Amino acid sequence: MTKPKEGLKKGLKLGGKSRVIVVKGKNPLKMVEEGLSYFSCPSKEIVLKPNLINHQPPPTTTPVKTVEAVAKYFLESNFEVSIAEGSGWSDTPYAFKKLGYQGLAERHGVKLIDLNRDTYIKKKNEASIVLKEFWIPSSLKNKYLISIPVLKEHSITTVTLSMKNMLGAAPPNKNIVARKGDLHRIGINESIVDINLYLKPNLAIIDGIEAGLGGELNSKPKKTNVMIFSDDLVAADSAGAKFLGYDPMKIRHIRLAMEKGLGSLKYEEVEV
DSSP: OBOOOTTGGGTOOBTTBEEEEEEEOSOHHHHHHHHHTTSOOOSSOEEEEEOOSSSOOTTSSOOHHHHHHHHHHHHTTTOOEEEEEOOSSSOHHHHHHHTTHHHHHHHHTOEEEEGGGSOEEEEEOTTSSSOSEEEEEGGGTTOEEEEEOEEEEETTTEEEOTTGGGGGGSOOOSOSSOTTHHHHHHHHHHHHHHHHHHSOOSEEEEEEEEEEESOSSSOEEEEEEEEEEESOHHHHHHHHHHHTTOOGGGSHHHHHHHHTTSOOSOEEEEEO
């Protein structure tokens, strides 16, 4: 792990490697401002994708204060910002309201998008592992997409971080709960990789101020006081896995994602 080097804040890479910026602290607003200063500003509408798997409070879900900090960062530069999620275990509008996202939207004029009720565009990709076709939410087309999960363990995939978070963009089944359960049946790790091949976020921000242990639902909090930033999803999730005590090469969807070219396990970690 290195300290910041000259030129990093201009978006330069270190020796051609992917960058993972690890910001330590407890204040999400200051941490977001510091972390995002290492990346170039986007040139189009921004969509923030938190992990609202249900309507339980953090660390089961992404803290609204962190998403609000990211929204404010870009709104102050006159970007158009939306927040999108398709909850798997809750009604998305209820989760938005219960977890404070409705208030965020009202304070800042930010649009909330329920991806479970979006319109969809059919795409095909023969390079996919199991999802040879996929219906992409129209609201995410041609947007600068930021995946903002919480640093959390998962009972099946070991960790649920920036790539796993994208399952919220999958069209729901007709179940009242487990609306993304079909993806588990066809291969959850493979589905994670395929969805990111169709909808690859431009940036990952993993909120680890308070990590979630013990699984994806009813997660038990642990103070880790970090926030992870990277434009390489594999690198970001690898760093997150290590903070949770796991070897990323032993996590199937991370290894598959690397093999499919979604990112690299070779990265320079910069602590600030």
